[in-house]
Amino acid sequence: MVAVAGEIVSTIEEIKVDHRMKGLEIYVYRDRSQAILERLKNLKNAGLLGGALVIFVLFFFLRNVRSALIITAAIPISVLCTFGLMFLLRKVAGSQVTLNIISLTGLMLAIGMLVDPAVVVLENIFRHKQEKNLDLREAAISGSKEVSIAVIAATATTICVFVPLVFLSKSRMGIFMHDFGISICSALVSSLFVALTLIPLFASRFLKLSDPSAAVRGNNNTIGKPKSSLIKYLTVYYIKLIELTLRFRWITLVVTILIVVLAYYLFGKLEKEVVRQGIYREVHLQVDAPRSYGIDDTKMLFERIEYILRERKDELEIETVSDNFDRSGGYLEIYFIRQEEAKKPVSVLENEIKSLFPVIPGVKYRKMFRRGNDGREINIEIKGRNINTLTRLADDIKGRLAAVPDLSDVETNLEKGKDEIVVSVDRDKAKRYGLTSERIAFGIAGSLGSRAVSKFKIEDKEIDISLQLKEEDRQRLDQLENLESENIEKEGVVLGRVVDFERRRGPAAIERKDRKPIVIITAQYNKRGLKSIRDGIVAKMADFNLPAGYEWNLGEEFRRFEREEAETRFGLMLAIILIYLIMASLFESYIHPLTILLTIPFAFTGVAIVFYVLDMPLDSVSRLGLLLLCGLVVNNAIVLIDYVNRLRRGGMDRHSAIVKGGRDRLRPILITSFTTILGLLPMVLPLFLPLLYGPLEGRGRIWAPVGLVVISGLITSTILTLVIMPTIYSLMDDVGRWMKKVFAFV
CATH class of the missing domain: 1.20.1640.10 (Multidrug efflux transporter AcrB transmembrane domain)
Incomplete structure (x- = not known):
């Protein structure tokens, strides 16, 4: 590895001095x-x-x-x-x-x-x-x-x-x-x-x-x-x-x-634990923006955060900062100076950084866990037949976990996804207007999606032809409600008459286990070991009665x-x-x-x-x-x-x-x-x-x-x-x- 890494670094240095790469900046993060x-x-x-x-x-x-x-x-x-x-x-x-x-x-x-x-x-x-x-x-x-x-x-x-x-x-x-x-x-x-x-x-x-x-x-x-x-x-x-x-x-x-x-x-x-100490001097933070934010608002938020970090770069021992975001939020990757030059541990620097972040209604900051970093996160899995029932059970279990000492930031995977719009078709109204659910779905997908509808042939390849509404015509929910869909009589029908639109945060992923949907509840812990955390969770869940066909289990961290x-x-x-x-x-x-x-x-x-x-x-x-x-x-x-x-x-x-x-x-x-x-x-x-x-x-x-x-x-x-x-x-x-x-x- 040492020889290969040395060759890679030397090659990067050669690329930097190449006049054809002028203006290109290359950083070795790790x-x-x-x-x-x-x-x-x-x-x-x-x-x-x-x-x-x-x-x-x-x-x-x-x-x-x-x-x-x-x-x-x-x-x-x-x-x-x-x-x-x-x-x-x-x-x-x-x-x-x-x-x-x-x-x-x-x-x-x-x-x-x-x-x-x-x-x-x-x-x-x-x-x-x-x-x-x-x-x-x-x-x-x-x-x-x-x-x-x-x-x-x-x-x-x-x-x-x-x-x-x-x-x-x-x-x-x-x-x-x-x-x-x-x-x-x-x-x-x-x-x-x-x-x-x-x-x-x-x-x-x-x-x-x-x-x-x-x-x-x-x-x-x-x-x-x-x-x-x-x-x-x-x-x-x-x-x-x-x-x-x-x-x-x-x-x-x-x-x-x-x-x-x-x-x-x-x-x-004695407390028992798995190895959770971080290997690298870096912190990854997730920033969740409010639903009302547009892409420009999120961009301004991240620019403000970056400015705060750059102003205190030496004090916080920061070497470089990287970010990635969209309208709903994004994440920050903060890399600190080498350990030989450091004066403060990463945990202290992380708390100092969080204390400097602006307090804005609707904006949330939370730590992301990645392999090789100091991740102290546990999870519980709930498995059953119906996702709606699982959602209600998850809310109850969240309250119980919040009462366990040393647990914080309790949330489910249903809350970690991005905002989505749920479309519910009133079948009776759609039938009266001569529409079907399939026609409505294809109409919405064709207006908002970027799927190719045809191809344009040139000498050596084919180019996709995509058809969708202009960006300014698909920014707000009311614009979607006013879309028209053509019925079987070739007449336009406003979607708002036959469809209900609901905006909510979706799950990070649709997960199943043993062919049944599961909801994962996660939480962070700080001082206590996994043994005490496990005993506390089991005690809180001892009198929790689940419906027939539903069960809860300790997550992968506990099994490991x-x-x-x-x-x-x-x-x-x-x-x-x-x-x-x-x-x-x-x-x-x-x-x-x-x-x-x-x-x-x-x-x-x-x-x-x-x-x-x-x-x-x-x-x-x-x-x-x-x-x-x-x-x-x-x-x-x-x-x-x-x-x-x-x-x-x-x-x-x-x-x-x-x-x-x-x-x-x-x-x-x-x-x-x-x-x-x-x-x-x-x-x-x-x-x-x-x-x-x-x-x-x-x-x-x-x-x-x-x-x-x-x-x-x-x-x-x-x-x-x-x-x-x-x-x-x-x-x-x-x-x-x-x-x-x-x-x-x-």
């Missing part, structure tokens, strides 16, 4: 290739900022420049491997993945995850070096081998959450997220490859310990330099906290249950919302099942994977609290973040419990293994969590710092909540995994022992 280039720029900036934050975190925890630089090197190498893998998927596997908006967003999300496997591998290499006094080569081999299965399993659990998208490939969400999943999975596979190959190599060649003998004597598992005082005190207090939770296991269990219940309760309170909710539930359930199967094969146990799965409600608790406090709805893209979160949050628990199991297999008792496992895995868990969180900060910060980053709009506004979902869930799951997971592990281990005794007895 160039989607700019969004891709902007995303590439954002990816570079996010990578640089995220990389800088990752280096800071690594140095803070590892206290060694070489260690931090080696792990930081995993970021650019993994990104290059990701691009190479995506290229191979296109050339070898026939994949259609490209570097588009969706795939680049996936790479932005993956920036902070690229170092996670490398951190676990490098930390374990140094622990082997310092505790067992091995040389760097042997430590690199044994250390990477020990955690390789856990790292592979952790990566596999993250990758497997995108498998449900294969089953949803024909749905809107599946098609939309195909490239997103491929880019993240490619990045994770690349980071795993780098962690298990290059990181051990770099560690064996370039790392140095400040005083290995001292580290062995003190049984210190630091990397290179001693721990900072903060990490030292944090480790000491963390061990005391583990001892405390293990001593009061049942109290810890009650706290865990309360946390899960809280997560369930808050999720029920319900489909996406069902797809999300299916994706989450399938992802959890796949994660359980992977962990069951890793631990060779049915109990310990259930322990690890508790980290998912831990993460959802953080998401629910943050979105509830910020009063943000969970839209379909944010729910994709929940899917990604399921695969991420189990990684810390996998690394912790796998190490505890290794210690127990080495002969250590359960309590000591849990305490030592928590102590040794505290730092790598904190590092991987912080690197992922800080890697996502460039995506989320514009939500909270609009003064620094400017108004958050477009695709950045769509994807920022995904980063917020991952960050909020990862923070709570990391804390609760470190604090509560050791106790839950011991309790579930007791349950496993009890079940073995029961089944052995049976």
Whole structure:
């Protein structure tokens, strides 16, 4: 797309300088290739900022420049491997993945995850070096081998959450997220490859310990330099906290249950929504003129509106304005300056523009919804046999919807059409005057229409001959009433004697469903989510009795919302099942994977609290973040419990293994969590710092909540995994022992 758009723009520039096109003005209203280039720029900036934050975190925890630089090197190498893998998927596997908006967003999300496997591998290499006094080569081999299965399993659990998208490939969400999943999975596979190959190599060649003998004597598992005082005190207090939770296991269990219940309760309170944020900085407004207006009046109205907008062009950040109108009204297309130069969001500018429009009796201004813009519109369908009955029912339902909180501009498709004249023939009078309905209809159509009555032949083509009244003779309704129609006796009969003319606004279109006419009632909503709007509408319509043969249904927006909710539930359930199967094969146990799965409600608790406090709805893209979160949050628990199991297999008792496992895995868990969180900060910060980053709009506004979902869930799951997971592990281990005794007895 970028190459094609570039060629088109260059061709337009050539046309502009062509002397034959002098006086021709060409404007490019929308160039989607700019969004891709902007995303590439954002990816570079996010990578640089995220990389800088990752280096800071690594140095803070590892206290060694070489260690931090080696792990930081995993970021650019993994990104290059990701691009190479995506290229191979296109050339070898026939994949259609490209570097588009969706795939680049996936790479932005993956920036902070690229170092996670490398951190676990490098930390374990140094622990082997310092505790067992091995040389760097042997430590690199044994250390990477020990955690390789856990790292592979952790990566596999993250990758497997995108498998449900294969089953949803024909749905809107599946098609939309195909490239997103491929880019993240490619990045994770690349980071795993780098962690298990290059990181051990770099560690064996370039790392140095400040005083290995001292580290062995003190049984210190630091990397290179001693721990900072903060990490030292944090480790000491963390061990005391583990001892405390293990001593009061049942109290810890009650706290865990309360946390899960809280997560369930808050999720029920969250607003649910579909993605409605606008992509482009533009507004489309419909202007309805009164019936008394002629074409000149409408033209003067639009010229007045354009003058107001031109006078405040800089203040309103307007780049250009386009309009189209006829006698009954028209629409305005207002395009704003680019987001990098903007100071106000489109929603604020839209309200300011509406406040400037002249207040004229009979003139209405309303927003038009188009694909790619911020459209928050719902509709209800009424279906039945008779259109007149549907019209009466629609008026009643309009009143009910107007009483639903947050709904505004309630109208039907019967009101959105243009003015029309309904001709009703009095058959008895027409018969007395020697006229038929067919003759009257053809007479009116011939006078007002532009249908060709004959053709004029010339050498190479035919030209239509149209016959109709002069424009000045067909402007008013009284002129139509005074038209004469010839009867069977060749006498002229004034139409007003046999025909009634009624002027009214017709429907925008004649719509049918299941061979029955339908009336569509639309309304706009602003703050509340679709879930609350749906519940409010259902409550208002609960006591509404329809005649036999008539029914009402929620419109397409609600059906789409319900489909996406069902797809999300299916994706989450399938992802959890796949994660359980992977962990069951890793631990060779049915109990310990259930322990690890508790980290998912831990993460959802953080998401629910943050979105509830910020009063943000969970839209379909944010729910994709929940899917990604399921695969991420189990990684810390996998690394912790796998190490505890290794210690127990080495002969250590359960309590000591849990305490030592928590102590040794505290730092790598904190590092991987912080690197992922800080890697996502460039995506989320514009939500909270609009003064620094400017108004958050477009695709950045769509994807920022995904980063917020991952960050909020990862923070709570990391804390609760470190604090509560050791106790839950011991309790579930007791349950496993009890079940073995029961089944052995049976």
